[in-house]
Amino acid sequence: MTDDSSFDEMRRTARRRLPRGLFDYIDRGVGDERALASLRERLGAVEIVPRVLRANSARSITCNLFGDICGAPFVIAPTAMAGLIEHDGEIAVARAATRLGIPICLSTQSVISVERLRDAVPDATVWMQLYLWEDLDLSAALMRRAEASGVRVLAMTVDTPYGARKEWNLRSGFGMPFRISRSSVTDVLLRPGWFLKAVVPSLLGGGLPTLENYPREMRPRLLGRATDPRVALRGNLSWDDVAWVRDHWKGHLILKGVLSPDDALKAAECGADGIVVSSHGARNLDAAPAPIDALPDIAGVAGERMTVLSDSGVRRGLDVLRYQIRGAEAVMIGRLPLWALAAGGERGVAAALAVLRQEYIEALDFTGAGIAAAG
Ligand SMILES: Cc1cc2nc3c(=O)[nH]c(=O)nc-3n(C[C@H](O)[C@H](O)[C@H](O)COP(=O)(O)O)c2cc1C
Numbered sequence: 531m532t533d534d535s536s537f538d539e540m541r542r543t544a545r546r547r548l549p550r551g552l553f554d555y556i557d558r559g560v561g562d563e564r565a566l567a568s569l570r571e572r573l574g575a576v577e578i579v580p581r582v583l584r585a586n587s588a589r590s591i592t593c594n595l596f597g598d599i600c601g602a603p604f605v606i607a608p609t610a611m612a613g614l615i616e617h618d619g620e621i622a623v624a625r626a627a628t629r630l631g632i633p634i635c636l637s638t639q640s641v642i643s644v645e646r647l648r649d650a651v652p653d654a655t656v657w658m659q660l661y662l663w664e665d666l667d668l669s670a671a672l673m674r675r676a677e678a679s680g681v682r683v684l685a686m687t688v689d690t691p692y693g694a695r696k697e698w699n700l701r702s703g704f705g706m707p708f709r710i711s712r713s714s715v716t717d718v719l720l721r722p723g724w725f726l727k728a729v730v731p732s733l734l735g736g737g738l739p740t741l742e743n744y745p746r747e748m749r750p751r752l753l754g755r756a757t758d759p760r761v762a763l764r765g766n767l768s769w770d771d772v773a774w775v776r777d778h779w780k781g782h783l784i785l786k787g788v789l790s791p792d793d794a795l796k797a798a799e800c801g802a803d804g805i806v807v808s809s810h811g812a813r814n815l816d817a818a819p820a821p822i823d824a825l826p827d828i829a830g831v832a833g834e835r836m837t838v839l840s841d842s843g844v845r846r847g848l849d850v851l852r853y854q855i856r857g858a859e860a861v862m863i864g865r866l867p868l869w870a871l872a873a874g875g876e877r878g879v880a881a882a883l884a885v886l887r888q889e890y891i892e893a894l895d896f897t898g899a900g901i902a903a904a905g
Pocket of ligand 1 (some may be wrong): 555556557607608609610611637638639659687786808809810811812813841842843844862863864865866
């Protein structure tokens with residue numbers, strides 16, 4: 531365990547190694563980044579009154595999520611284009627997660643396909659995140675592919691009617707497709723190490739990185755055409771769509787991106803098995819409340835009926851416990867494994883997860899398992 535595994539240090543290393551456009555895509559929020567600032571502030575403000583003389587060396591940190599015993603109460607959050615940090619980045623993250631016994635939730639917009647992840651890491655617990663596409667038949671086909679690949683938990687993202695406008699990405703040109711300009715090309719040229727690790731292996735394999743979960747002929751590409759309208763995010767996403775997904779998915783269904791108790795109740799009525807109380811890492815709505823504040827009311831109304839997970843802003847093991855004492859069974863982690871991947875590849879992710887686990891154990895031990903909370 532070294533200082534290199536602290537979130538800030540990994541983030542600094544990632545900043546040095548990645549093109550600025552990619553770094554910003556991962557790091558930043560939207561608008562004036564008020565939601566981003568407040569989610570960290572509110573999370574950090576949660577104090578835990580320690581209860582003393584309650585050492586319990588027999589306590590377990592495992593957690594049962596949808597029938598799978600996880601090595602710790604964390605799940606790797608779905609993050610689009612993680613495979614652009616390094617070639618096959620999602621595989622590296624999955625290997626590290628599997629070593630710790632925690633699930634990885636693969637994004638619809640991952641660079642590698644769910645089949646390739648399954649083949650590369652057969653013992654991984656893979657969840658699949660679903661961005662519903664305009665063409666529902668194509669989404670149904672993706673769900674069938676996920677099921678055939680052994681996925682039992684589908685996380686349908688409900689807080690993203692379309693990709694949020696990210697000003698710095700518009701400026702830097704980073705995205706799919708990548709906008710070529712003098713500054714965007716310079717940005718890449720300044721990071722030849724990244725280009726060698728992330729892009730050259732794909733080129734040697736016959737092409738640029740793309741999003742492999744998309745139907746072959748419609749895959750968004752780093753260079754070239756814009757997204758095919760049939761696989762654009764479903765703009766008029768509604769509860770009818772949730773009902774449609776429920777009808778078409780036999781496994782466990784989670785709705786990701788719920789921040790209101792009413793929506794949580796509706797999710798339960800629609801037959802969801804779980805929710806993720808999340809502000810999408812403050813990447814969508816700059817007025818979104820910090821999930822840590824929204825969580826207690828939601829857990830109060832829905833915790834008995836569904837598995838309640840939460841995410842956004844987790845940087846340390848103490849944050850995991852903060853979410854748990856506010857009502858979450860487990861948390862998702864988004865940026866943390868990405869910085870670890872950029873800083874140290876698969877070993878970097880494994881080290882960061884080991885540190886998170888150790889910090890979580892210390893948080894339990896030093897609080898007497900977190901009995902009371904304020905903040
Ligand atoms: C680079 C990046 C890409 C993301 N892509 C997706 C995605 O494809 N689908 C999704 O539901 N959430 C996506 N998210 C949100 C994460 O799943 C998660 O909710 C968020 O990152 C949690 O906050 P944290 O990064 O502070 O841990 C993305 C987040 C990041 C940082």
